[in-house]
Amino acid sequence: MKPLPFDKCSNNLDLQTGLNHQEALEVLQAVTSDGGGVSFTALELLQKEAELKSIVTFSSQLDAALGGGVPVGKTTEVCGVPGIGKTQLCLQLAVDVQIPECFGGVGGQALFIDTEGSFTVQRLVDLAAAAVRHCSLLVEDDEQRDAMTMFTVETILSNLFLVRCRDYVELLAEVHLLPDFLSQHPNIRLLVIDSVAFPFRLLFDELSQRTRLLNGLMTTRVQQGGQSQLVPALGDSWGHAATLRLLLQWAGSQRMATLFKSSCHMDTTVQYQITSDGFRDTDQSEQPQSKRPRIQTDQSASSQRDGS
Amino acid sequence: MDWDQLDLHPRVKAAVRRAQISSISSVLVLSSPVLQTRTGLSCSDVQQLLIVAAAACRGTPPIQAVLLKTGPGPRLSLGCPVLDRLLRGGLHSGGISELSGQSGAGKTQLGLQLCLSVQYPEEYGGLGSGAVFISTEDSFPVRRLQQLISEQPCLRSDVPPSVISSLKFSDNIYIEHTADLVSLQTCVSRRVPLLLSRGLVRFLVVDSVAALFRSEFEASDWLERNKQLLTLSSCLHHLSHEFNIPVLCINQVTDVFNDSEHTLGPLRSSVSPALGLAWSNQVMVRLMMRRLQGTVAREDQSSTLRRLEVVFAPHVASGGCDAAVWREGVCGVHDGK
Numbered sequence: 001m002k003p004l005p006f007d008k009c010s011n012n013l014d015l016q017t018g019l020n021h022q023e024a025l026e027v028l029q030a031v032t033s034d035g036g037g038v039s040f041t042a043l044e045l046l047q048k049e050a051e052l053k054s055i056v057t058f059s060s061q062l063d064a065a066l067g068g069g070v071p072v073g074k075t076t077e078v079c080g081v082p083g084i085g086k087t088q089l090c091l092q093l094a095v096d097v098q099i100p101e102c103f104g105g106v107g108g109q110a111l112f113i114d115t116e117g118s119f120t121v122q123r124l125v126d127l128a129a130a131a132v133r134h135c136s137l138l139v140e141d142d143e144q145r146d147a148m149t150m151f152t153v154e155t156i157l158s159n160l161f162l163v164r165c166r167d168y169v170e171l172l173a174e175v176h177l178l179p180d181f182l183s184q185h186p187n188i189r190l191l192v193i194d195s196v197a198f199p200f201r202l203l204f205d206e207l208s209q210r211t212r213l214l215n216g217l218m219t220t221r222v223q224q225g226g227q228s229q230l231v232p233a234l235g236d237s238w239g240h241a242a243t244l245r246l247l248l249q250w251a252g253s254q255r256m257a258t259l260f261k262s263s264c265h266m267d268t269t270v271q272y273q274i275t276s277d278g279f280r281d282t283d284q285s286e287q288p289q290s291k292r293p294r295i296q297t298d299q300s301a302s303s304q305r306d307g308s
Numbered sequence: 309m310d311w312d313q314l315d316l317h318p319r320v321k322a323a324v325r326r327a328q329i330s331s332i333s334s335v336l337v338l339s340s341p342v343l344q345t346r347t348g349l350s351c352s353d354v355q356q357l358l359i360v361a362a363a364a365c366r367g368t369p370p371i372q373a374v375l376l377k378t379g380p381g382p383r384l385s386l387g388c389p390v391l392d393r394l395l396r397g398g399l400h401s402g403g404i405s406e407l408s409g410q411s412g413a414g415k416t417q418l419g420l421q422l423c424l425s426v427q428y429p430e431e432y433g434g435l436g437s438g439a440v441f442i443s444t445e446d447s448f449p450v451r452r453l454q455q456l457i458s459e460q461p462c463l464r465s466d467v468p469p470s471v472i473s474s475l476k477f478s479d480n481i482y483i484e485h486t487a488d489l490v491s492l493q494t495c496v497s498r499r500v501p502l503l504l505s506r507g508l509v510r511f512l513v514v515d516s517v518a519a520l521f522r523s524e525f526e527a528s529d530w531l532e533r534n535k536q537l538l539t540l541s542s543c544l545h546h547l548s549h550e551f552n553i554p555v556l557c558i559n560q561v562t563d564v565f566n567d568s569e570h571t572l573g574p575l576r577s578s579v580s581p582a583l584g585l586a587w588s589n590q591v592m593v594r595l596m597m598r599r600l601q602g603t604v605a606r607e608d609q610s611s612t613l614r615r616l617e618v619v620f621a622p623h624v625a626s627g628g629c630d631a632a633v634w635r636e637g638v639c640g641v642h643d644g645k
Contacts, residue, residue, distance in 0.1 A: 022341040082588040083620025111370060117403045117549055118592050121376050122396070123623040157374035166549065169333040169365050176336065176362035181370060198589070276625055 049073070053106050055097045055190060057089065058131075059281045061270035065259050069096075071244070072106060072189050080248030085255060085274045087118050089248070090192045092279040095127045097190040098159050100147035103135055108189025109159040111181070115171060115198045119162060128156040130277035161185070168199040254282070314360050323347040324357070335361040384511060384554045385433025386418070387425040387463055390640025391616060394629050395595075398433060399554040400621075403592030404544055408559035408581035413597040414614050414633045415558045419513045420453055421637045422556060423481050424460065426511040432467045435553075437510035438480030440500055444492060445519045448483045459636035482509060489520050489536055496543050504551045511554055512547065518560035518582040534586050541590035557591075559583065581619075594619040597631075604632045604641060613641070 040048075054069030063069045070076050070093055078086050094112055099105025112119060132153060139145050165171040171193075182188055245261035258269045271282040311321050311332070327346040329335055335343065335357065343354045383398035392398050399405050399422065409415050423441055428434030441448065457477045461469055482503060486492040492514075503509045517540070525533040548555045561579040581587075581594065588594070600613040617628035630641040 022345045023339065026341050081585065082591065083594060083626075087622045112373075116592070117545065118622040120400070120623040121373060124373060126623075154374060158372045160373040161370035162373050162376065163370040164367065164549075166367060166546070169336060170367050172336040173362035173365035176358050177366060180359070274625075 055093050055106055056099070056104075058092060058096060058134075058279055059257075059270070059272045061281055062257055062272060062279075065257075065265065065268040065270050066244070067265055072108075074244060076244040076246060078246045078248065081250070084248040084250065085272075085279065086248060087116075087194055088123075088274050089279050090194045091119075091124055091127050093190060094160050094192055095124070095131050095156055095278070098151070098156050099131065099135065100144075100151055102143045102147050103138060106189050109161065109185060109187045110190040110192065111161045111163070111185075111188050113163050113165055113171070113174060113191070113193045115165045115193065116195055117164065118194065119164075121157070124157065124160070125153060126276060127278040128153045131156070134277075159187075161188070165199065171199050314364055316357065316360055317353075320347075320349060320353055320357055323349050323353075332361050332364050336365060382430070382435060382552070383433070384422060384435055385425050385428075387421050387433070387637060388631075388639045389466075390629055390642065391631065391638070392433070394616065394618065394624075394627065394640070395593075395621075396624050399556065400593060400623070401435075401552050401554050402549050404541065404548060404555050404557055404590060405593040405595065406557050406559050406581065406591040407595045407597060408561050409597035410561055410579060410599065413599050414631070414638055415597055416449065416515055417452075417633050418597070418616075418638050419515050419556060419558055420449070420456055421463075422511065423453075423513060424456060424477055427475050427477060427480050428464075428467065429471070432464070432471070435510040438482065438503075438508050439511040439513065440482045440484065440503060440509050442484045442486060442492065442495060442500075442512070442514045444486050444514070445516055448485070453478065453481070455635065456637055463636040463639070480508070486520075489524055489540075492520060493536075493540065493543070496540065496547070500547060504547065504553065509553075510551070512544070512556070514544070514555075514557045516558040516560055517587070521583060522560070537583065537586055538590070541587070545590070559587075561596075593621040593624070600630070606632075606634065609634055614638075616640075 052071065052073045054063075054066065054071050056063055056069040057066070078089055080086050090112070094110040097106050097108050097110050099107065101107040132148075132151060135151060136148055139148055163174055165174055178191075244259065244265075247258045247260055249256050249258065255272050255274070256269055257272055258267070259265055260267055273280055273282045311324060314321070314332070324335075324347055327348075329338075329346070338346070340351070340354045340358065343349070343357065344351060347354070347357075349357070382401045383392075383396075384401070385392050385398040386395065407415050407418060419441065423439040425433060426435050426437060426439050429436045456463075460472050460477070464472060484495050484499070486495055496514075500509075500512060521533060521537060544555050544557070547553065560582045562582045564578055564580050581596070596617045596619050598615045598617070600615055602613045603610050604613055605611075611632040611634060614631045614633065615628050616631050618624050618626050620626060631638055632641050
């Protein structure tokens with residue numbers, strides 16, 4: 001948390017932040033009261049973070065750049081031009097979050113908020129079938145064999161919750177109801193919004209209202225999960241919201257993923273491709289070879305687990 | 309929906325009325341401190357109000373993906389097995405599909421063909437209903453349509469002739485000519501919903517979106533142009549999802565002059581679809597048609613070779629196949645032939 005202006009009177013804060021008087025008072029109250037939150041030491045936070053896992057993307061290069069995958073408990077923004085593969089990455093993550101824990105996965109459920117209408121079950125079945133096929137090749141012990149009986153296309157589809165929001169009012173309504181929904185489904189580890197920008201595009205001329213709404217959206221956001229979005233649309237005030245920003249772009253005929261905002265990783269650019277099986281590395285087009293990087297991420301995931 | 313129908317304490321309802329907040333959705337737009345000052349309610353009351361209002365505004369609660377139809381869903385066949393295979397069964401219902409290409413590439417031909425194909429019963433790849441064809445560029449090619457109708461038995465050899473002869477193709481195509489944006493807007497927001505809600509049509513073609521936007525705006529009016537473009541596209545989205553119909557927008561192309569634009573897509577040709585990024589963001593499936601150099605001949609006919617490409621789609625791999633325009637319509641050309 002940034003050092004806060006204790007000495008500022010609320011009127012001053014009003015002017016500086018553009019909040020109204022009541023909101024400014026609430027900020028000051030929250031800051032000055034001791035009951036605002038329990039404080040942690042950095043060591044405790046580190047241990048806490050080590051317990052949180054990452055969701056693999058099935059692209060070992062991107063996983064490496066992200067330090068194991070898309071982190072649970074942080075907000076990730078994915079942006080890029082139409083057709084670059086944002087929705088594909090979202091679908092891939094929604095499947096990958098369900099990989100059982102004995103395979104180094106997270107073993108959770110996912111909530112997919114679709115605002116564009118681009119969610120297709122047909123494509124999801126493709127990705128799910130590929131993930132199941134992939135994991136079944138990795139089975140080594142009985143525990144994993146048992147887990148595989150519960151990791152089928154059918155269960156993947158039943159562990160993915162889908163909401164369709166047609167405009168920003170519905171999206172805001174959904175966000176207001178999220179805390180309830182998440183407490184009813186404690187296994188949800190991933191929240192995807194595909195995309196944030198779409199419902200807000202029509203508010204083009206009401207810029208101040210848009211900014212307000214987006215800020216509201218972020219302050220009410222839940223602790224776990226990743227969010228996704230288009231081009232760095234929505235401007236700077238949104239840019240502060242995400243912990244990680246991932247930019248997907250074309251370089252000639254090559255798809256590139258660039259990590260350009262992150263507090264704990266270097267800025268990196270990696271290549272990837274979209275195959276019929278989903279989001280993958282570029283250099284391995286054949287099925288058997290694609291096993292190799294996953295084993296490595298498994299090991300890194302399990303070593304992470306041992307360490308904690 | 310009115311405040312009276314919500315499950316709220318009468319005291320809260322009275323406070324909301326006193327604050328002159330008329331619609332339920334406007335509550336969600338306000339933050340809770342603002343609501344507290346405007347209504348004079350306590351923090352917990354406002355929370356309750358927000359949750360009840362949100363529940364009233366939400367469309368459908370989250371459902372498990374397994375409960376959705378796992379099949380490919382209703383698809384609109386293109387009337388040619390080769391082209392259908394490229395699109396995994398045909399045009400997707402729900403969402404805007406775009407077909408762009410240079411003039412003479414065969415865009416309108418494919419649009420006409422789909423207007424006929426939609427009228428077949430579902431077992432033959434249609435949706436069993438009519439189509440609306442909104443023409444903004446040229447006059448509607450009536451004679452070509454008549455020719456296509458008379459050649460249907462030749463194109464659709466998979467359908468029994470009795471089925472084809474029982475369909476009155478030209479009675480089920482509603483043609484709209486719109487010469488300016490205002491009339492296009494009224495057509496899409498008033499007349500088309502009426503036809504859709506009566507079940508008379510289940511397919512909409514706009515040929516083309518680019519023409520009006522390109523002719524009506526100066527370069528300096530880009531803000532207004534963007535706004536109009538988004539209004540149109542959100543209207544089309546709404547129709548497409550509300551009635552679960554495929555929407556095909558035919559688009560022109562623009563030349564790519566320098567390297568700066570190749571970041572929008574892998575550089576395959578010297579042209580890219582018109583209307584820029586603002587429009588691209590609204591499109592779910594982008595198809596492109598190109599004229600190639602060669603010609604193909606068949607019996608007494610010959611046709612310039614075309615290529616239909618999938619630029620992007622959430623469920624189809626990008627790829628393409630060669631096609632030709634014959635007397636009976638657009639058909640895919642098998643590789644190696």
